[in-house]
Amino acid sequence: MSTPTPPAAGLAPILAAALIASTAALPALAQNAAAGEKKAAMCIGCHGIPGYQSSFPEVHRVPMISGQNAAYIVASLQAYKKGERRHPTMRGIAGSLTDEDMADLGAFYESHGQSVLKAVSASTPPAPTPEVGALLAKGACASCHGADYTKAINPAYPKIAGQHADFLYVALRSYATPDNPHVGRANAIMGAQVKPFSRRELKAMADYLGSLPGDLRTVPQSRFR
Numbered sequence: 001m002s003t004p005t006p007p008a009a010g011l012a013p014i015l016a017a018a019l020i021a022s023t024a025a026l027p028a029l030a031q032n033a034a035a036g037e038k039k040a041a042m043c044i045g046c047h048g049i050p051g052y053q054s055s056f057p058e059v060h061r062v063p064m065i066s067g068q069n070a071a072y073i074v075a076s077l078q079a080y081k082k083g084e085r086r087h088p089t090m091r092g093i094a095g096s097l098t099d100e101d102m103a104d105l106g107a108f109y110e111s112h113g114q115s116v117l118k119a120v121s122a123s124t125p126p127a128p129t130p131e132v133g134a135l136l137a138k139g140a141c142a143s144c145h146g147a148d149y150t151k152a153i154n155p156a157y158p159k160i161a162g163q164h165a166d167f168l169y170v171a172l173r174s175y176a177t178p179d180n181p182h183v184g185r186a187n188a189i190m191g192a193q194v195k196p197f198s199r200r201e202l203k204a205m206a207d208y209l210g211s212l213p214g215d216l217r218t219v220p221q222s223r224f225r
Helices: 008-023 033-039 041-047 070-082 088-095 099-111 130-139 165-175 188-194 199-211
Strands: none
Touching: 033 041, 033 099, 070 088, 070 099, 130 199, 165 188, 165 199
């Protein structure tokens, strides 16, 4: 591709500064995981079913959110509520939530299923192919999401290692879709990050990231709830 890409080292300070600015506006609310569990009824119908797929506006497995960073869950819900993320179902759900609700749900899902999480293998994660390694370096992905993609530099950024690859691919494409009312995501940082890549390259990165060991899980809802 002809679009020049700054070196990853040069991007890191820019991304970090943008992150600080974007997270400064997040509300500093007390988080109550127990309250979040009671508010999660609208979430478990999709995120509590292993392998469950979204059918509109695109077909993909819904993301695993048990074990995800609480601050990222809050930031995502706020983006749906503001219309910065345009998935119709999630916009409807987020629009009904208060800031306190979002904080409680984030706290619940960050801790959800910790007792049943499988230990991440101590072995070295699979190395990317030279092509994928070059793409990840070009995108400076580790600058925000961490070297192993499970420990982001700020909890308002997501863990992405082990997330469903098809969801990661759809999410990346969404950042490059500014005009579609149903699938786009308006995020200046991620929009700039995905712009230099082809769809084939985005899919290659998503497939690799989805193959890594991580903390994310889909924890089935107890039938005795």
